[in-house]
Structures are given as structure tokens and as C-alpha cells.
Amino acid sequence: DLHGVLATASARGEKLPVVLRRLLRRAVRVFATDAGTFFMVDPESGDLSFAVVEGPARGKLEGRTLPAGEGIAGWVARHGRAQLVRDARRDPRWKSTLAREVGFATRDILAVPIRAGRGQVLGVLELLNKRTHPGFDEKDLRQLQALTASLGAMVENLRLWQQARRSNARLQLLNQVGQLINSTLDAAEVRRRTIEAAKQLVDAEAGSLILLGPRRERLYFEVALGKRAERLKSISLKPGEGLAGWVVSHGRSVVVNDVRADPRWSRRVDRRSGATTRNLVCVPVRNRGRTVGAIQALNKRQGHFDSDDRRALELLAGQVAVAMENAGLYDRLQQTFLESCQALASAIELRDAYTGGHSRRVTRYSLQVGRLLGMDEQQLENLRITAILHDIGKLGVDDRVLRKPGKLDAEEFAQMMRHPQLGESMLAAVEQLAAIRPGIRAHHERVDGRGYPDGLRGQRIPLAARIIAVADTYDAMTSDRPYRRGLPARVAINEIRRCAGSQFDGGVVRAFLDAYRAGEVTGRRERLPPLRRGGGRAPAGGSLGAGGRSRGRHRR
Amino acid sequence: DLHGVLATASARGEKLPVVLRRLLRRAVRVFATDAGTFFMVDPESGDLSFAVVEGPARGKLEGRTLPAGEGIAGWVARHGRAQLVRDARRDPRWKSTLAREVGFATRDILAVPIRAGRGQVLGVLELLNKRTHPGFDEKDLRQLQALTASLGAMVENLRLWQQARRSNARLQLLNQVGQLINSTLDAAEVRRRTIEAAKQLVDAEAGSLILLGPRRERLYFEVALGKRAERLKSISLKPGEGLAGWVVSHGRSVVVNDVRADPRWSRRVDRRSGATTRNLVCVPVRNRGRTVGAIQALNKRQGHFDSDDRRALELLAGQVAVAMENAGLYDRLQQTFLESCQALASAIELRDAYTGGHSRRVTRYSLQVGRLLGMDEQQLENLRITAILHDIGKLGVDDRVLRKPGKLDAEEFAQMMRHPQLGESMLAAVEQLAAIRPGIRAHHERVDGRGYPDGLRGQRIPLAARIIAVADTYDAMTSDRPYRRGLPARVAINEIRRCAGSQFDGGVVRAFLDAYRAGEVTGRRERLPPLRRGGGRAPAGGSLGAGGRSRGRHRR
Numbered sequence A, B: 001d002l003h004g005v006l007a008t009a010s011a012r013g014e015k016l017p018v019v020l021r022r023l024l025r026r027a028v029r030v031f032a033t034d035a036g037t038f039f040m041v042d043p044e045s046g047d048l049s050f051a052v053v054e055g056p057a058r059g060k061l062e063g064r065t066l067p068a069g070e071g072i073a074g075w076v077a078r079h080g081r082a083q084l085v086r087d088a089r090r091d092p093r094w095k096s097t098l099a100r101e102v103g104f105a106t107r108d109i110l111a112v113p114i115r116a117g118r119g120q121v122l123g124v125l126e127l128l129n130k131r132t133h134p135g136f137d138e139k140d141l142r143q144l145q146a147l148t149a150s151l152g153a154m155v156e157n158l159r160l161w162q163q164a165r166r167s168n169a170r171l172q173l174l175n176q177v178g179q180l181i182n183s184t185l186d187a188a189e190v191r192r193r194t195i196e197a198a199k200q201l202v203d204a205e206a207g208s209l210i211l212l213g214p215r216r217e218r219l220y221f222e223v224a225l226g227k228r229a230e231r232l233k234s235i236s237l238k239p240g241e242g243l244a245g246w247v248v249s250h251g252r253s254v255v256v257n258d259v260r261a262d263p264r265w266s267r268r269v270d271r272r273s274g275a276t277t278r279n280l281v282c283v284p285v286r287n288r289g290r291t292v293g294a295i296q297a298l299n300k301r302q303g304h305f306d307s308d309d310r311r312a313l314e315l316l317a318g319q320v321a322v323a324m325e326n327a328g329l330y331d332r333l334q335q336t337f338l339e340s341c342q343a344l345a346s347a348i349e350l351r352d353a354y355t356g357g358h359s360r361r362v363t364r365y366s367l368q369v370g371r372l373l374g375m376d377e378q379q380l381e382n383l384r385i386t387a388i389l390h391d392i393g394k395l396g397v398d399d400r401v402l403r404k405p406g407k408l409d410a411e412e413f414a415q416m417m418r419h420p421q422l423g424e425s426m427l428a429a430v431e432q433l434a435a436i437r438p439g440i441r442a443h444h445e446r447v448d449g450r451g452y453p454d455g456l457r458g459q460r461i462p463l464a465a466r467i468i469a470v471a472d473t474y475d476a477m478t479s480d481r482p483y484r485r486g487l488p489a490r491v492a493i494n495e496i497r498r499c500a501g502s503q504f505d506g507g508v509v510r511a512f513l514d515a516y517r518a519g520e521v522t523g524r525r526e527r528l529p530p531l532r533r534g535g536g537r538a539p540a541g542g543s544l545g546a547g548g549r550s551r552g553r554h555r556r
Helices: A002-012 A016-030 A071-079 A096-102 A138-148 A151-182 A187-202 A229-233 A242-250 A268-273 A307-350 A358-372 A377-389 A392-396 A410-417 A419-426 A431-441 A463-478 A489-498 A506-517 A543-552 B002-012 B016-030 B071-079 B096-102 B138-148 B151-182 B187-202 B242-250 B268-273 B307-350 B358-372 B377-389 B392-396 B410-417 B419-426 B431-441 B463-478 B489-498 B506-517 B543-552
Strands: A033-041 A048-054 A083-085 A109-115 A121-130 A204-212 A219-223 A254-256 A280-287 A290-300 B033-041 B048-054 B083-085 B109-115 B121-130 B204-212 B219-223 B254-256 B280-287 B290-300
Touching (some): A016 A033, A016 A048, A016 A121, A016 A151, A033 A071, A048 A121, A071 A083, A109 A138, A109 A151, A121 A138, A121 A151, A138 A151, A151 A307, A151 B151, A151 B307, A187 A204, A187 A290, A187 A307, A219 A242, A242 A280, A242 A290, A290 A307, A307 A377, A307 A392, A307 B151, A307 B307, A307 B392, A307 B419, A307 B431, A358 A463, A358 A506, A377 A463, A392 B307, A419 A431, A419 B307, A463 A489, A463 A506, B016 B048, B016 B151, B033 B071, B048 B071, B048 B121, B071 B083, B071 B121, B083 B138, B109 B138, B109 B151, B121 B151, B187 B204, B187 B290, B187 B307, B204 B280, B242 B254, B242 B280, B242 B290, B290 B307, B307 B358, B307 B377, B307 B392, B358 B377, B358 B463, B377 B463, B392 B419, B410 B419, B419 B431, B431 B463, B463 B489, B463 B506
Antiparallel strands (some): A033 A121, A083 A109, A109 A121, A204 A219, A204 A290, A254 A280, A280 A290, B033 B121, B083 B109, B109 B121, B204 B219, B204 B290, B254 B280
8 A cells, every 4th residue: 555655654754765766666566567657747847857767777767857748757747637558659649769768668658647735746657568468457547546646645745744854953953053153252263163054054065154344345255164265265255246245235145056147146256266156045144134244055065055945044144143243242342351451551561661562562472482382272361461461560669660760779679579469469359360360470480499579480480471571571671761772682582592491481482482583573584593402501690691681671 | 535635734734633623524424424533542541532523422522531442442442453333332342321421322333443654553533323224334344444544644644744843833933032042141131031932932831040059059040030030039949959959950851740749849939939830841051061050931831841842941951051151251251351440440549649449439439320310231331441440541640749648739730630631542542442431531521611631511521421520529538548537428428519510510419419318328328408400509619619629639
């Protein structure tokens, strides 16, 4: 019983082609025929595809198309009437060319239309060459008609159910990717995950997130993973240019399955990237009612993009807009925090005898060294704040000490030496900055234990403090003061080298020298011999060392 | 054809009971019977429910239950075999009591089992009293069997499809609510939206979000909307107490459809809230692998909670964890920002002759006034930052001026007067603080236009600056200095009153006096006559005014 096959299969969640093949095999066996075909009718063109073929020509026929109305099956599909053909070769509708091509000698044919619940023909079931004499008769025709009477409705039902299952699976995936996209407040990570999600959701080869520039004057391919990700990353479009531009300008989605036939398509992106776009789906990303960009998926791995793909990306776009908004808010708040700290630090150093920009430069040098030492994002973030705020304790040092052009006397130097501790205690009320306080306290420690306030040695000094000590000293030596010019970079760098292992951490100095050579310190590449491992062990009390130090940070 | 009915119905998306009724009506008509019943078999108990009844007893029977194995239908369901009963009254299986009760005279019966694809009996189709003589025969039985052969599989198929559709609708809703929950970084708003979403998602009368306290020592009903929201809000549980406690302790979901029968259930919450919980579904909320709380939905509006409800809430919990994490991160960063600004402002004022805590108090008074004046959250946030940072420009004022105990000479006063502008320009690099800079610049303006630096009048002075001017003056007057004690609050407040309309904005002073009366300024409630509208018009150069001002802010 064919209905049982269908019902069982759908209960098992089998795919339609699998079910249709089982049905066809059953029919071929029950009616004892040489071959059979299940044609599916394209609802738009009316063309018939050889969806499932049983028999010797299966390999040659399956997947091929019979134009609308052609052959016996085409006639059955068009007229919606079953046919019994006792000798195909004498039937004027018979496509003998196809039969010859595949080398199958057709004798008699039974073909019945498969109708959906609403009556329209979904497909045709055709059986060929009944093995027993004298071939198909009217009784066979009635039997096949009875058996397939409600098949179409069931096939449609199964198709609907499977559609619902696919939609379900996709919504579940969307939930997952939405959660993943939203579970970071890092804007770049949001964009990366968006593209990955878009590709996965609609099974595409590549994806891009296209964002309007801040003044809405250009469209930027912000991320574009896939094979040619890097190239696409740099491409920008005029508003309205290309399909993505059209989507952003009109705030409407598009599904284009032959981009070359679409007048809105711009070849420029493909030319620039060397990619070949066949088809795409592109949906607008809106934030607070305003289109801010688009998500695009390119080249469906199998078949064509359809309206389900479009809807899935539209739902994704809603999630992405939220995640981008959150990441943007977090990012702006973080910027505000860092810039405010920097602004206050800059204001604070105006009191000092420095020429300004000190904490900004120390921060820059420190981050370069931190990166070369392989610090992770969180460590770099803490290093940044520590470097920005390292001297805030100077708020507790009197003007007359801070600004004294000559050497400091003992009392003045004692006051100056308190600034690392003062800085640490000023931030005591900020719970979230607990991690940076040790670095501020220790930025005047020396690896030989002769620094202050705690006389820590080597690795017991927080790495951030060891880094800042180098950056701070280098900047202090090379900066102009009202009463003297700064040292040349080369002299300062040699002084830093010399004090590796005594005042400074050797590994930090090596990284600083690497940054110097790479031009990250002075803005131009420099040649410099490498630092010996364990080098610079000379006592820090030596002439240049003391001189450098006195010229550099705090004059005693 | 019964299959056609089913297939068409499912294609139309009709609900199962509607479809079954149409099927039964068709069968009753085709076989010309007095009545018919479609029994559904409960998969767990084996009981049969009169799911759909056609005939005179419909009203009395529909919805009733036949215990497992009872009656002809019970026998058919249990044995899975069709039965033809020519005279029901002589059949020992016949439930005559039920027939008498409903007043239906049964003669002959045709009953066939409806099997699912996997063979198990889903239901029984029973037809009663064939109208034509001599009643049902074997041919009718075979015909009904043939017609219903794959009905069970189709019913199951339809049920699966409808399940998929329901699941689809729910996933779509989940997407929407997930997006809504994630589209705020305000933790309280996240919690509120979570509860709303939980209620909506599983169609419950009430919901709560239960969160573990920071030391994991108590469970707090953080939000609990529904009729008794306010009462529930204050209830806390011990870890492991009640069903919610069990869920949090075990990290596992529960569906309880009769809470009174569950030993884990704690009546305490109901007693405290005056609510009556019938049934609930409760799922854990996890963040980074750790259970941090639970989402609970109470009292399903129709029927019972099921595993679909549980799964929906579990998916919601994933979204909520992400949203709570994001809101928490944002909140902590905002705290870090504000506390850092406050720490630096406090450090800066250490240089000053103040006794400390000045900017913190000014911030507190200003926010109280801002709230009384009806400022929204964003305005209050800006006011807070403006108040914290209002004096940072003093970084540009020399120690000797700042700390001078006596009156300032002209040059010194000129330097002091530059601090509002200096403060404004120090923050120029912080793009996001653009909104607060005018308030910092203007906090020494006077509504009569005699302030500095710009001599702005009345409403042209930003409201934040008008508020801070009052708070700043009051705090300066009442604070001790190294060289003098602060004025009593009462004296200072009268001075503020007197300068309303000249130095200060009348509306701001009124709000400040309200805050003072309410005890928000001094910590104790104060009696104070109201300020006349337009009062305090006396020129600010008067004796006490000048005295107050000179004692208060900057001494000339």
C-alpha cells in the first residue's frame, strides 16, 4: 500500500526523494514492470524533471528535464488525465529521440497525474513495459489511479511537513547564532560571527557585512569571509552602487539567482576580488528604523537561494543590529573611559615640568612592548590603563617639587618618591581597577631590588610595571624640559640597553629594542646590535647610568 | 475519500480536532449511520477519550473518558483488531450503563483501530446503527478497514506537522523576545523583559526571575510580574529551598503540574505573596557553565505545562544569560568609568584647601536636585559626570593660589577664574563628553549675568551648571577649611535662599530647599519656610551675599 509507505516515511522524517524512490520501487514491483519514472512538475515553467527513475536508464535520465507538454508524461501533466498507451512507438506524443538516446525500448506505458489537495498536478507517475503478457490493461490503470488517488495530497503534505521541519531547524540555528553573535561586546567579533552565521544559515560559499560609513557617503565591505576574504575587505561602494548598494538605498531585500542578468549588479566587486558571484541574497540591516548596512550571502552551495533564505537572513539582520548596537555602546563607553583617563592624565602632567604628552607616549611604547611580549587583549587593556595613570600620584606632590629645575633635596625627593604609592591609593575606591594598582605602585621598582617603594626584585615586579619603567625612562630622557633639551634617541636607547638586568628587565629591554628597530618608537626604522642575553649586568650606579637616570625621571 | 479530507485539511493548516470531525462526519454519511465516535487513546494510561462524537449523544459524550480496555472501543484499542458487533446489547464487552445514561439505543457497531506508522493504536473509529437493513456486514467492515488503513499514519503525520508548526511559531516568538531582551544594556530592563517573555512564551499567568546572590547564599525573586508582582519582589529563599531552589541547586529544569503533590514545593512563597500556584515550569539560567539563577513560569492559562514549554524556557534562558552578561559588563564598565572619574576628582581636590569629599557631595546634592526637577536618566547621567568633574580645571591653578588661606590678589583671582574654561578644554579630547563640557565651563555663571567666564544670564546657563552652582556654593560654605570652620547648614541655606534670582536660579533653589527639607542634604529632615516665587531678588552684592560667596567659593 503506497499510502503506508508515505505515511511511515514522513513519520520517520525521511526526505522527499527517498520516499518517492521507495514508492516508485514498490509500484514497479507490484505492477511487474521494466521501469518507472516519477516526474515532478515545476510549478512555474510546467517543465517535468525526471525526479526518480527506476530501470536500466536510471543513470542517463535522472535529473534531466522534459519541456512542458512534451512526451506522454508532459501530456498527462498538462491535461491532468491518466493514460494507458499500449504501444508507445505508435503514439504521436511519444519522444522517440529520448528513448533512442538512452537505448530503452519502450512498449506500453501507464501514466497517472499526481494531484495536490487543491487539484493542481504536482507530478506524473509513469510505469513502462509490463512484463506479463499482454501488457497494461484498463484494470491496471484503475488500480494505479486508486492507489495514487490521494498520493499528491500526501506528497504535498509531506513536503509541507518537511518544510516546517527545515524552517524549525533553521530557526533553531538562528537562535544559536543569534545568541553567539550577541554573546560578545567586541564589535569586530560581532561582525566576524555575523558573516559566519550568514554563510551557515543559508549554506553559502561566502558572506559579507556591508556597512554605511559614518557620514553615509560610502559602503564598506566590513568583513567578508570565504576564500577571498582579505581582498573583499578593502572594497567600498558608492551609495546605491551594486546590489548591496540598492539594498541599502531602498531598505529592501533581494534574492538574485543570476546576478549577470540583473541590471543593478556591479561587476566591480568581483573584478576587484577575483571572485565569481553566481547568485546572492542580500538583506538590509536596520537600527532604530534606519538602514545602516546589509548582510549578503554569495553562491548557494547547492541549488538556488529562495525566499526562505531571505527570511532567515532578515531574522539574522535583526539580531545583528542589536548586537552591533550593544557592541557600539560598549565600545563608546570604553573609549569615553580611556579618553577621560587620558585627558585627566594629560591635564595632570601639565603641572609637571614635562613638555606634555608624556603619559600618552609611555602608553604607546608600553603597548608596543606588551604586544611583542605576547600579552593578550585583557593584559594589554590593563597595561594601557596602568600606563595612562602611572603618574597620577603626582597630584599629591607639591608644585615646587614637581617644577623644581635643579636637583631635589632629601625632603623633596622623599615627597617625589611617594607618588607611586599615592597613585595606587587614589584608585583604591575603584573596584574594577584592582588589577592595575600593583603596576602603578611598582613602576619605579628596579629588577636589582634597588627601586622604590618596596624594593621588589625581578619577576616579583608586575610585568606592566617593568614595561612602564622602560617606556617611562626612555620618554623622560628624550623629552625636552624647560631647562634642558632631551637626549637624542640613540643615546637614550644605549642607556636603556646598559641598564638591562640592573634597572630594567632584560626581556622587556629586548622587546623595547625590537620596537625601536621596527620604527615603532621613533617613527623610523633603526639599526641596532642585539642585546646579549643576561647583558647589561653592570651596576646601575655607574656614571652614565646614574646620569641617565638623573636626567630621566626624578632628579635628586 | 478520507485520505483526501486529511491531506487537504493538513495542507490548509487545520487543527487536528477539526480534521477528525470532518473525517467522522464523512464516515457517518458514507456508511449511513446514526452516530459515530472518534476515540483517542492516551499513550500512557491507555484510557480512551471521546475526542469527537457525531449523533444525538454528542453533547453528553464529547470530552468524556472510557477507562482502558472497557467497552467495545476499549477492547478494539487493546487488541488492535477491528470488530463488527451485530447486537451490542448481547455483547459482554458492551457498556450498557453509559448507553442508558446518555439515552442512546445502540444496535450494531463497527469499530476499527487507527494505527500509527509504527503500528501502535492511536485511536478507534466507531460507527453505530447502520440505518439500512440489515445493518453492518463484513463488507462494511472491510471497506472501513480499507479506508482507514493508513489513517493513523496520516493522523500522526498531521500531528507531527502541526507540532512542527507550533514549534515554529514558538521559535519565531523566541527570536523576537530574545532580540527584545538583548536590545537593552540596562540590567533591570533585561530582567523585566525576561519575565514578560517567559509569560508570553508558555502562556502563563505569572513569571519570575530568581537570581543567586553574589555570595550564592540566598535566592532572590528579582522580578515577578503578574498580579502580585510587588509582593513577590521582596521574597528570598535559601539555596535549595522550594522548586526554584531545587532547580538552581541541581541545574536541572522541572515541569510540575500539581505543585502541592511535589515534596520539593515550598508554600512559603505563596503564603508570603497571597498567590496560589497550581503548576509551574522552572529552568536554570547558566552563565559560563555556572547556574546563576532560574526562570519560572506559573499557572498555565489553559491546560498543563509540557516538555515543549520547558524547552522554550530553556532556550529563553540561554538568551537571558547572554543579555544579563552584557548588561553586567556594561554596568561594571560604567561604574569603573564613574568611580575612576570620582577617584581622580577626589585626588585633585586634595591639592585644594578643601577638607575633601567636595566633588562627591556636590554630585550627591546635584543629583537630588536634578531628580526633583524631573530630569531623565540620560540628563541625570550627564549631570553626574559634570558634577564629579566640575573642578578638574583646578589642575591648572598653582598650589600657592589654591592653598592661599587669605584673600586672593587680582593676578591670583584671575588664575582661579580660569578653572572652568580649563576644565572644559581638558575634556575636549573626549568626544563622548561633549555634552558635559558646557556645564563645566558655566558652573560659575550667575543668573543675573554677573558670573564668569561668559557672563551668561538665566536660562542661557546650562541647567546642570545652575544646579552645580547651588550645590557647590552650599558645600563650600558648610565645609571646614584648615583656617576656618564651615558655616552651620541653616546659615548656608538662608544664604542660598537669599541669592535665588540673582546668583542662583530660583527653580533650582526651590528644588534644593525641598531636598534640604526632606533630609537629603543634611541627613535629617528640616523645617524651612517656602521660597517666594521670584523671591531673593536682592542684589547679590549685599553684605551677607558677598560674605557668603567669599567664604564659600573663591576668595578675592
